[in-house]
Amino acid sequence: MPMNTHHRFNLRTYVAADVRRYRQCFHKDDRNQDIPKIRLCLSALSPRFAPILLLRLSHAATHHHLGLIGKLLSMMNFVIFGLEVASTARIGPGLLLPHTYGIVIGAREIGLNATIFQGVTLGAVAIDPFYELGRPYVGNNVTIGAGAKILGEIRIGDDVNVGANSVVLKNVGNGLTVGGIPATVLHKQSSTLL
Numbered sequence: 001m002p003m004n005t006h007h008r009f010n011l012r013t014y015v016a017a018d019v020r021r022y023r024q025c026f027h028k029d030d031r032n033q034d035i036p037k038i039r040l041c042l043s044a045l046s047p048r049f050a051p052i053l054l055l056r057l058s059h060a061a062t063h064h065h066l067g068l069i070g071k072l073l074s075m076m077n078f079v080i081f082g083l084e085v086a087s088t089a090r091i092g093p094g095l096l097l098p099h100t101y102g103i104v105i106g107a108r109e110i111g112l113n114a115t116i117f118q119g120v121t122l123g124a125v126a127i128d129p130f131y132e133l134g135r136p137y138v139g140n141n142v143t144i145g146a147g148a149k150i151l152g153e154i155r156i157g158d159d160v161n162v163g164a165n166s167v168v169l170k171n172v173g174n175g176l177t178v179g180g181i182p183a184t185v186l187h188k189q190s191s192t193l194l
Contacts, residue, residue, distance in 0.1 A: 009090075011060045015053065017093030021113060022049050025096055051081040051100045055091070062087040092140065099146075107150075111140035111158065119147040139174070
């Protein structure tokens with residue numbers, strides 16, 4: 001049973017939400033201005049945005065039964081940006097990847113407006129022959145700090161912050177900040193980026 005409320009995947013809608021979030025975080029001076037199209041096109045080449053665009057295209061290809069193209073796009077992301085994402089992972093709009101190297105996303109589902117820093121692993125605790133087994137669900141508005149590991153079929157609630165280098169092995173409720181090895185609750189209210 002999916003944790004998040006993703007509806008039907010629409011590439012245009014997801015990419016538009018990703019662009020808006022990218023602009024909010026990295027181009028704060030431009031929020032109330034029309035940005036020239038050439039500048040928006042150049043933003044797509046940014047090492048902070050191009051990997052997101054590639055993973056969206058990979059997912060869209062897989063969604064439209066073009067698995068080989070999806071895998072090639074996913075491989076490009078891995079080779080160029082050091083980002084390994086399962087093309088079947090459902091990732092909500094508004095994704096932000098400030099630095100991509102070493103990120104491995106093998107989650108079943110990630111909600112809206114996730115922020116994932118470098119070196120993060122979301123995946124199974126063991127090699128599994130069936131992708132759908134033993135993978136984490138991540139809620140909406142979650143920030144995952146550099147080097148954090150979220151392993152197994154666990155649920156991370158909405159508005160959660162996961163501290164850098166944490167190892168999360170148990171479910172995390174809404175609005176919490178967790179950290180440590182293994183991760184424990186540090187704060188009961190959501191805070192700013194870690």
